[in-house]
Amino acid sequence: MVTRLVLVLGDQLSDDLSALREGDAATDVVVMAEVQAETDYVPHHPKKIAFLFAAMRKHAERLRAAGWTVRYTTLDDPENTHSIPGELLRAADATGATEAIATEPGEFRLISALEDGPLPVHMFPDDRFLCSHAEFEDWAEGRKELRMEWFYREMRRKTGFLMDGDQPEGGKWNYDHDNRKPPKAGLDAPRPMRFTPDETVEEVLELVRARFGNRYGSLDDFWFATEPGQARRALAHWVKTALPRFGDFQDAMVKGEPFMFHALLSPYINAGLLGWREVCEAAIDAYRAGDAPLNAVEGFVRQIIGWREYIRGVYFREGPDYTSRNALEATRDLPEFYWTAETDMACVAECVSTTMTEAYAHHIQRLMVTGNFALLAGLDPHQVHEWYLVVYADAYEWVEAPNVIGMSQFADGGVVGSKPYVSGGNYINRMSDYCKSCAYSVSQKTGAGACPFNLLYWHFLDRHRDRFEGNPRMAQMYRTWDRMDADRRGTVIAEGDEILARLDRGERI
Ligand code: FAD
Ligand code: DLZ
Ligand code: SF4
Numbered sequence: 001m002v003t004r005l006v007l008v009l010g011d012q013l014s015d016d017l018s019a020l021r022e023g024d025a026a027t028d029v030v031v032m033a034e035v036q037a038e039t040d041y042v043p044h045h046p047k048k049i050a051f052l053f054a055a056m057r058k059h060a061e062r063l064r065a066a067g068w069t070v071r072y073t074t075l076d077d078p079e080n081t082h083s084i085p086g087e088l089l090r091a092a093d094a095t096g097a098t099e100a101i102a103t104e105p106g107e108f109r110l111i112s113a114l115e116d117g118p119l120p121v122h123m124f125p126d127d128r129f130l131c132s133h134a135e136f137e138d139w140a141e142g143r144k145e146l147r148m149e150w151f152y153r154e155m156r157r158k159t160g161f162l163m164d165g166d167q168p169e170g171g172k173w174n175y176d177h178d179n180r181k182p183p184k185a186g187l188d189a190p191r192p193m194r195f196t197p198d199e200t201v202e203e204v205l206e207l208v209r210a211r212f213g214n215r216y217g218s219l220d221d222f223w224f225a226t227e228p229g230q231a232r233r234a235l236a237h238w239v240k241t242a243l244p245r246f247g248d249f250q251d252a253m254v255k256g257e258p259f260m261f262h263a264l265l266s267p268y269i270n271a272g273l274l275g276w277r278e279v280c281e282a283a284i285d286a287y288r289a290g291d292a293p294l295n296a297v298e299g300f301v302r303q304i305i306g307w308r309e310y311i312r313g314v315y316f317r318e319g320p321d322y323t324s325r326n327a328l329e330a331t332r333d334l335p336e337f338y339w340t341a342e343t344d345m346a347c348v349a350e351c352v353s354t355t356m357t358e359a360y361a362h363h364i365q366r367l368m369v370t371g372n373f374a375l376l377a378g379l380d381p382h383q384v385h386e387w388y389l390v391v392y393a394d395a396y397e398w399v400e401a402p403n404v405i406g407m408s409q410f411a412d413g414g415v416v417g418s419k420p421y422v423s424g425g426n427y428i429n430r431m432s433d434y435c436k437s438c439a440y441s442v443s444q445k446t447g448a449g450a451c452p453f454n455l456l457y458w459h460f461l462d463r464h465r466d467r468f469e470g471n472p473r474m475a476q477m478y479r480t481w482d483r484m485d486a487d488r489r490g491t492v493i494a495e496g497d498e499i500l501a502r503l504d505r506g507e508r509i
Contacts, residue, residue: 004023012103020068047359129276130309139151190261244296258354366403376422425442
């Protein structure tokens with residue numbers, strides 16, 4: 001019998017994986033490896049590395065229990081070649097295998113490395129997603145605009161989720177309109193389910209602390225789930241304690257409450273500990289049982305079968321050059337405060353500091369605080385993309401890049417978004433309590449102490465006028481700008497210039 005190698009990557013920890021289905025536990029050998037090429041292609045947050053290594057080690061044990069022979073290389077193995085193709089080759093030498101099978105990785109970088117490696121690797125589709133590459137291509141073909149909403153409706157019909165015959169449950173496809181409530185005083189957001197590190201996790205924490213303890217991000221107070229059973233308990237806990245209010249306060253931000261009513265499931269889903277179907281069904285069951293309202297459940301289902309699948313479709317359709325796109329020709333370096341949280345802008349300081357401690361920020365924090373500032377300040381989108389890839393426990397290029405390069409930075413020129421997600425301080429003030437404790441004044445539009453978002457918002461619109469003034473969704477903003485007194489406009493631009501100059505000089509803002 002010929003032995004083949006079955007590659008299982010750190011974000012492929014699902015029992016039902018195409019490579020495992022193609023392999024044969026009786027003759028083939030599973031290869032899993034902790035390697036520096038993956039920990040260091042960007043300097044990932046230590047919590048993300050610890051989460052993945054612990055989950056990988058436990059997955060290897062589950063595969064062994066299911067009858068597989070597993071070659072698992074730990075990071076500190078002296079024989080470790082520290083790359084995935086290197087570990088496949090070493091395994092081939094040891095077992096006599098002449099070929100490997102794999103599930104397609106979620107990054108072009110690694111797909112190329114496998115294609116170009118010395119050992120032939122047969123890649124099978126990653127069918128843990130609802131929508132295949134071919135299906136997304138069919139949907140996208142011939143469309144002038146790839147709007148998520150139309151894609152989402154197809155996925156609703158395909159799954160039958162929240163459908164009443166061929167009509168959407170409750171008569172509307174999308175209840176987003178109900179999901180924009182500002183936070184109110186005394187909102188008691190529930191805590192996500194936390195898991196005390198067991199022996200495997202403790203071992204990994206020790207290794208990660210020794211190797212990566214000095215890089216950006218805190219490893220303290222590690223509480224992630226690292227196996228499917230735990231992740232399922234976290235899902236059940238969220239459905240019970242937070243889903244009912246998830247919709248209402250989806251966009252709200254409160255100082256000291258980084259999680260609000262969000263699911264915190266993305267690291268688990270993206271690594272393969274949970275699947276799209278089970279998370280959606282858990283939410284829909286709660287709706288059917290009368291335990292969660294439709295706006296919350298539809299909102300959640302849309303994130304999973306709509307946004308998540310759409311974003312992946314865009315990544316694979318747009319191709320490997322996507323992360324170097326820069327439609328707005330933004331070139332400013334990422335300011336140091338993205339790594340330190342040392343800024344007087346309370347909103348940015350809050351989002352960056354919980355990112356450092358938790359490897360997490362929720363969607364609106366990523367989009368309308370750190371992302372919004374980067375776009376307004378004209379930061380180099382590639383540096384912004386690398387930052388997001390480093391700092392979040394759920395970040396892999398297939399999902400991070402279209403969210404950052406596309407949705408947040410408009411660097412793809414409008415593939416993902418029909419207009420840039422920019423706002424002044426008013427939006428942040430409406431949706432959060434951050435401005436109350438800020439050194440800047442959100443109501444001040446110019447002069448000492450004026451909120452930088454207010455100044456840079458108009459600065460952005462003004463400097464990109466040629467591109468955006470013809471966009472019907474932005475016409476109102478340009479009309480407001482044009483109605484402003486010319487002197488005032490001059491002051492806004494000059495003060496915006498000064499903020500950008502201070503950023504360039506590395507001064508605190
Ligand atoms: P919830 O708000 O509770 O949402 C539920 C689930 O929906 C998430 O777990 C996630 O699986 C899915 N989801 C929601 N929105 C999106 C989206 N836009 N794209 C893909 N899936 C979505 N998500 C990642 O998984 N990895 C990333 O690297 C990532 N980078 C982002 C960068 C920026 C600039 C922005 C604006 C968004 C990014 N997102 C990313 C999407 C979203 O912010 C996260 O999925 C979400 O914050 C994860 O937290 P949660 O599980 O509590 O999500
Ligand atoms: C993110 C990551 C990290 C930090 N380390 C490893 C690793 O050591 N071994 C591994 O197999 N996978 C790791 N990963 C996940 C891969 O980077 C991921 O599979 C690719 O980015 C494709 O999505
Ligand atoms: Fe952020 Fe401006 Fe509010 Fe300060 S005043 S928290 S900088 S939006």
